[in-house]
Amino acid sequence: MGRISRMFHRGLTASGAVLLAQLGHMLGWLPVCLATGIGCYFSLKWEPGWPLFIWLVLGVLGLVTLARNLPEALSPFVIALALCLIGFILAGVRAHSVAGPVLGWRYYGAVEGRIVAIDRSQSGALRLTLDQLRLDDVPPERTPHRVRISLHGKGPAGITPEPGLRVMITAHLSPPAGPVEPGGFDFQRHAWFARLGAVGYARTPLMGAAAASEGHAGLMVFRIRMAASAHIRKRLAGDTGGFAAAITTGDRSAISPEALQALRVSNLAHLLAISGLHMGLLTGFVFAGLRLLLTLHPVSALRWPTKAIAAVGALIAAAGYLALSGGNVATQRAFIMVAVALAALMIGRRAFSLRAVAVAAFVVLILRPEALMGPGFQMSFAATTALVAVFGWLRGIDQRWLPKWARPVFATVVSSAVAGFATAPIAAAHFNAFAHYGLIANLASVPLMGLFVIPAAVLALLMAPLGLDWIGLAVMGLGLDWILGVAHAVSELEGARGHVVSPGAWVLPLLSLGFLMLILWQGRLRWVGVPAMALSLVLWNEAVRPELLISDTGTLVGVMTPKGRALSKAKGAGFVARNWLENDGTGATQASAAKLWRQGDIVHLSGKRALAGFQGCQAGQIVVASVRADVLTGQPCRVFDPTSLRRTGAVALRKSGEGWRITTARGSAGDRLWTHWPKARSQDQ
Incomplete structure (x- = not known):
């Protein structure tokens, strides 16, 4: 026993010595510990109750007290554990704070509400987010806080959507759908934190129910954004105007699906998001401009703290950009990082350091713990961390061998390559694709964004009161035309886009x-x-895809074959089909995958007529019906129909010995605040 005690003591002493060597560099690990706790909360298959959170709070207090009485070498272990618990608590509190009613059934009827967001769906349809809702025969306590409706009508367009306008429309609504396959993207969780209690579509004209109200400050900013977007698109036509509106106001509704696809394939879609690049370019331009202006007069140049004044001005510009862009999560994240960097400049510290990145990540995780699970947070901080680290290492290398004129070019190439390598695995994991020529496209486009597009946008804003904003917008348009041209040219190259299989959870x-x-x-x-x-x-x-996938409604079945996944339908359930094929890591289309389908041991019965004409099944067969299949009860085959799938969600089957190993979306996602499974549990779970 004494020997074990001595070994344990020596281990603690050695680990303490290692940690002591990290003193001064521990700040970067604080958001990592916080993120670990947040990740643990979201990985649970059950929803923790309030008693657990109370115990966790007491545990944090106890750990903080313990850390104060431990040797300096050991206290970081205790602080790290306390931060993990805090992250878990923050995620739980945030999840409960956004709670709201979720529609528990399919609804068709009149929907009345106020427009609070306007964007476009992946199919290019105009999409409205409404709050202050009224639904026919639905009591207020069961009415969602928000719904999102895609407008697909081909008839009369109705009124033009405006921020704050109260509208009426006849729509199909349903609860947010679960993952399209076990372990897939959980839209229910995403909708929960966006406070969306239902999503749907409408084919009827939009009608006005009341004039746009003044509303709160957020709606006023929304109106200003939409007015600015319309003005820009009036000056710059087509995709150029849509691109300009996107990077200035966050409104992407005017960009064509073709342009969006070209930007994605060429790895230039990040230029649409108002993120760290745009915020950094804007604040950098404003900071440099103000500092240059202050140095023109001897009094301000010699007596005033020009760096701090310029930093304050740049921070005000960044805050205005945040408000104008709509303040989504990506822009908030970028603003926090810029604010930390500018604050460091004000107090005479290095603006861009790993400490600044850590502080920004810490603040974002406290405000929006759910951001950790999204690709935006992961890619943004991966790129920023890698860039700061690499340029920090390069700072210690003698670069006199490089001519002065070549150093900016070298910095651009290095930054594009580093950011690309840092974000490529994350993008591939989330979107199952990577751009082979992304580095070339970024080298040809990103410098132009900093040299022409963003400065021209600032110039247009400054000259707008004089009615001369067209000058800045014209310059801006030329730069954006070039970027769109690069996107289309690169996306049309053979093999421009590669595909990868969806990775495992770890x-x-x-x-x-x-x-x-x-x-x-x-x-x-x-x-x-x-x-x-x-x-x-x-x-x-080594990731292996399921041999058989069944959608949560039974409308689509996918079987893995030597030539790829065969789909049971060439049309319909397009979103599910696209996600399955992308997760398989192939570039196949639904139509080509449907040509591989053969009925055999796996049978798909689509519709009542197909079910009525089915002669019966044999032992070992799997039958999937898109309608209720009570007539098959007692048959020797395994049957999946909407009734059973409603309890389990989408199903994945993998061959195991002589049978199948079944995994359900419910079993993978668990029973959480944002999931809406029937109370009766299925044996398949």
């Missing part, structure tokens, strides 16, 4: 841990991150 966490270890840890132990990242890629390469 791939991204392991990859992130290795990446953070390599960047944040000081000393030789940092190289442990390299094999961790390599292992994650090996696990990704």
Whole structure:
């Protein structure tokens, strides 16, 4: 026993010595610990009750007290654990704070509400988000806080949507759908935090129910955004105007699906999102302009703190840009990072450091813990962390061998390559695709964004009161025309887009841990991150897709064949089909996948007529019906129909010995605040 005690003591002493070497570099690990707790909350299959949160709060208080009485070398362990618990608590509190009614059935009828957001769906349809809702025969306590409706009507268009306008429309609404396959993207969770209690579509004209109210400050800013967007699109036609409106006001509704696809395939879609690049370029331009202006007069140049004044001005410009752009999560994240950098300039610290990135990540996770689960947060902070680290390392390298004129070019190439390599695995994991020529497209486009587009946008804003904004917009349009031209040219190259299989649940966490270890840890132990990242890629390469997939309504079935996944229908359930094929890591279309379908041991009965004409099944067969199939009760085959699938959600089957191993969306997602499974549990779960 004494020997074990001595070994334990020596282990603690050695680990304490290692941690002491990290003092001064521990700030970067604080958001990592917070994120670990948040990730644990979202990974649960059950919803923790309030007693657990009370115990966790007491545990945090106890750990903080303990940390104050421990040796300096050991207290970081306790603080890290406390931060993990805090992250768990924050995620739970946030999830409960956005709670609202969710429609529990399919609804068709009149919908009345106030327009609070306007955008477009993936299919290009205009999409409205409404609040202050009224639904026929639905009591207020069961009415969702918000719904989102896509307008698909081909008849009279009705009125033009305006911010704050109260409208009426006849719509089909349904609860937010669960994952299209077990372990897939959970739209129910996304909708819960967006406070969407139902989604749907309408084919009837939009009618006005009341004039646009003054509303709150958010609606006033929304009106200003939409007015600015309309003005820009009046000056710049087509996709150029839509692109300009997107990067200035956040309104993407005027960009064509073809342009969007070209930007995605060429890895230039990030230029549409008002994120760190745009916020950094804007504030950098304003900061440099103000500082140059202040140096023109001897009094201000010699007696005033020009750097701090310019930083304050740039921060005000960033706050205005945040408001004008709509303040979505990506823009909020970018604003926080810029605000931290500008605050560092004001107090005479280095603006861009890993500490600044850590503070920004910490603030974002406190305000919106759910952001951790989205690709926006992951890609933004991966790129920023990698860029700050790489340029920090380059700062210590003598670059006198490089001519002065070549250094900006070198910096542009390095920044585009580093950001691309840092974000490529995350983008591939979430979107199952990567751009082979993305680096070329970014090198040809990103410098133009900084040299022409953003400065021209600022110029247009400054000259707008004089009615001369057309000058800035014209310059801006030329730059955006070039970027769109690059996007179309690159996207049309053979093999411009590659496809990868969807990774397992542990791939991204392991990859992130290795990446953070390599960047944040000081000393030789940092190289442990390299094999961790390599292992994650090996696990990704070994990912195996299910042999059989069944949609949550029974309307689509997908069987893996030697030539790829065969789909039971060439049309219909397009969103599900596209996601299955993307997760398989193929570029197949639904139509081509449907040509591979053959009825055999897997039978799909689509509609009542197909079910009525079915002669019966045999043992070992799997029959999937898109309508209730009570007539097949007692048959020797395995039957999936809407009744059973409603309890389980989408189903994945993998061959195991002589039978099948079944995984359900309900079993993967669990029973959480945002899931809406029937109370009766299925044996398949």
